[in-house]
Amino acid sequence: MNLLRTLAQAPMPCMAADPVQIDRLRVLQAAGLVDAHIPQPRRDGLTQDPAAVHAITPRGWKVLRTNRIDAELSQAPGTQRVRPAAGERSHRTG
Template sequence: MCMTLLRKLATAKLPCTEAALATIDRLRVLEAAGHVKVRIPPAHVDCDDCLRQDAATVFEITLRGWKTLAADAPEEEAPLRRG
């Protein structure tokens, strides 16, 4: 779930990289929702004719992302905004 990933990113040291395809797909959703700033390189065909996806780099959680985290968490567990 994307909220689980957003919570994980809230505790991570950013920027960070994510290489798993499922995680990159979730990052696309979070980026489209305006919750994170991320660079996801375009997939490319490698020399063995296989489609490859390089790792994504997450740069920051946006204000919208922090607000979403705060609204989702019980008050005593609401994340403190870093920045």
């Protein structure tokens, strides 16, 4: 969420070269929260070309507005919500 908030304040396109930040961008992209071009790591496995974030998606803006990411992620393409089996207790609190 912090990276998404930071991106909301940045002019687009926004470049990211830090490997940790690029990994976080992959998560945001997989969740459908940003439109980004993230190159594959180089063959040496040690270097990575910078990623370019082109836009925050409508889903990303909604997450920022509502400050709720869990409900949005359950609707992201390729994801599904895992529920406890009958008789098991959920570990969620609140």
